Amino acid sequence: MNPIPVNEPLLNGNEKKYLLECIETGWISSEGPFVKQFEEQFAARVGRKYGIAVSNGSVALEAAVAALGIGKGDEVILPTFTIISCAAAIVRAGATPVVVDCDRHTWNMDVGQIESKITPKTKAIMVVHIYGLPTDIEPVLALANKYGLKIIEDAAEMHGQIYKGSPCGSFGDISTFSFYPNKHITTGEGGMLVTDDEKLAERCCSLRNLCFQPQKRFVHEELGWNYRMTNLQAALGVAQLERLDEFVARKRHMGQRYTELLSDIPGLQLPINKTDYAENIYWVYGLVLKDEVPFESIDAILRLGEYKIGTRPFFWCMHEQPAFRKMGLFDDVSCPVAEKIARRGFYIPSGMALKDDQIEEVAKALHEVIT
């Protein structure tokens, strides 16, 4: 049996043509024309006025936190079940991350638990949409409004997703995306901040570009970073964006096919296809081993490896990260739902290039492994 990788991107549209254009014209740095084009087209796609392309989704979060002026003495509420980039951006800014457990069905932040975490120090809520289903964001926006908090929306896993008729990425004071090769559209490495606020957009542009000043270029009032995206990356982005609708439809097909093939395995909790606010776009197809299965996800991953099937474990909770515990963060925090799915969850091949017959092979192997 041929190996089935956990992710393989699909690059058979205009990617080659636009990349060649970069090389033939010599525009390979961040000054090239594809960068602006990608920013404008992507921002328009999520209904925002400004897009600021950066080198990846992790630094997009760092720039978002900095642009909002979050720092020492501030608290930011976020889900514990997410990628390290979210909490790292908060900690690196000198602020304190405050985590919330997740919902056992959607794996997103349990929004009902947010209000009890708000203190006079709370400055922002970082909403992270997980694995293809958005967070139920309306109640979060209401809380932000009630307490005067900023919203950072991490929509890295939500390209093309819609929440109650509005695009994901349209909800934050600043929203961020990643274009890593496992996201719905990719630039190899890359990210984007989007916002409607002109001042915030200018701040993000400045922070991404070392805070050079227009007049006195090499005199810096503030420290920024070089987080610029290259024209080569943006060329890929423009080509990929042309196919976003097609890609979302394909992912939905994959997710529904997996669900059809796996729903007769009693030990598996499958992703929800639909809630009353959104339809899953299956960024990845996640599985959680139910209590009756006598082993955890590490074992399932090893067994699927024997069939040459690529998998990844679920995120590990922020409050259980040794790197943060060593800093004295998250003493006495407990989030039972997230702790459990972190240990019993994993995802199976979900990349854009995955074929229907590969989906069937993965399902067959799962029937043998989880009995």
Ligand SMILES: *Cc1c(COP(=O)(O)O)cnc(C)c1O
């Ligand atoms: C992928 C991802 C990121 C990080 O993006 P990179 O481009 O890999 O740095 C951040 N947040 C979420 C939710 C992600 O899925």
